[in-house]
Amino acid sequence: MADQSFLTWPFFDPHHRGWADRVQEIARGLAIDHCDPDQACRDLVRQLGDAGLLQPTSDENGQLDVRTLCLSRETLARHDGLADFAFAMQGLGTGAISLFGSKGQKAHWLPQTRSGQAIAAFALTEPQSGSDVANSTMTAIRDGNDFVLNGEKTWISNGGIADVYTLFARTGEAPGAKGLSAFIITPDLKGFEVVGRLDTIAPHPLATLRFNDLRVPASAMIGQAGAGFRIAMSVLDLFRPTVAAAALGFARRALDEALTRVSERQVQGAPLFDLQMVQGHIAEMALDVDASALLIYRAAWAKDSGAARITREAAMAKLFATDQAQLIIDKAVQLFGGDGVRSGMAVESLYREIRALRIYEGASDVQKVIIARQTMAAHMEGR
Incomplete structure (x- = not known):
């Protein structure tokens, strides 16, 4: 437990x-x-x-x-x-x-x-723009009371099984980030195509989608024209702590599995836990679990308490919790020995599940850039 x-x-x-x-x-x-x-x-x-x-x-x-x-x-x-x-x-x-x-x-x-x-699904990533959302090239061109969408989205979770997609496309109000808008898309529309499914080490529904002259009414736009980047970042700000929380869940499971293993596994007539090096691993795992939880629930509490943005707090939580969960799970696999890499073992599954969390909704290196910029901005404001 x-x-x-x-x-x-x-x-x-x-x-x-x-x-x-x-x-x-x-x-x-x-x-x-x-x-x-x-x-x-x-x-x-x-x-x-x-x-x-x-x-x-x-x-x-x-x-x-x-x-x-x-x-x-x-x-x-x-x-x-x-x-x-x-x-x-x-x-x-x-x-x-x-x-x-x-x-x-x-x-x-x-x-x-x-x-x-x-x-539901969230369609933001494109073949040439992952974390660089402002570089999105998918277009939504106004045509009377409609918009006509052309382009591709990839690595879309629930791609191919979703009933509704929140999709971001370039409407051209300004260059870069200021020229994107958000739309509600359904897969029954003419011009919607699933062009490929993506297989990963931890299987999930993932797909590449293509939009060929897909027509939607202007009422399908979410918010204002040109506000797509701000909308996307607001959503990611809110949900990045939850990615960290998922990583924490994986880490807690790995720690539980490891504790059971080292208390039951015998080495030279004594529990594996009696080895000081094993105790060191367990101590590091417990420390990283609690530190992750503190960062995650600080960010979540700040948002729920009325903070307009939690960009820095969310980035810290996601970076630390996902990176440390990878290390915690790796330690658990090591403590299981050969059993740790056997298919069907909980720690083997966790080892495959955790890796993607350090990439999606902003890779770890991107989170470092966000934290550094936010920290510098706060420093300059205080001068």
Whole structure:
């Protein structure tokens, strides 16, 4: 059983503690068949929706509780990576609608995604622009009361199975970041094409999408024309701490598995834990878990307490928690010896699951740039 003492920290209110218990109970009973990731995610979205666990993923008033999102992702990730993925994408995919959508857009889509009746996706990355969002080349050209979209998106989570996509394209109000806009796209529109599925070391629904003269009404735009970059960054600011929370869930599971292993495995007639070097590994793992949790829930608490932006705090949480989770899981694999790399072992699965978290929603090196720039900006303001 993972350590739950962190729930007594002052970052949390009583309802957060109750929510964590609820997610824990439901996560134990989720039925997950990993043989077909597409179907597994469809089933998980339905199960999570039926259980009411998707309620925090969107809000008509734009008031998303980041602590609740983080607690949900941490708990689900500790149980299963696909369960976390299914939950996370319902929030990320509709984040722009929650924060910037019209009343009609919110009324139509948010009840569907919260109930699990519709699957959501976030279409930002392009073949030539990953973290460099301002370099996006996909176009949305105004034609009367419509926009005509052309281009490609890739590495799109839930690509090919989603019912609604938040998509970003260049509308040309200004060069670079100021010329992007956000749109709601559905896969039934003419010109929408799934051109390839992407296989990864930890299988998830991922696809490359192509848009060929896809026509949407102007009412499909989210927020104002030219506000796409600001919308995307606002959504990522809010959800980056939740990526860190998922990494923390993986790390807690790895620590639990390692503790069980070293207490039960015998070496020369004594538990493996009796070796001082093993105790050193366990101490480092426990330290990094708590340090990650502190950074994550500081960022989440700051946002929930009214901070307009948590760019620096979110970047610190994501960078530290994802990088340290990789190290924690690697230590767990080492403590398992040969069993650590056997298919079907929990630590082997965690080893594959964690790597992507250091890349998506802003790679680790990008987070360092963000932290450095934010720190320098704060220094210059204080001079």
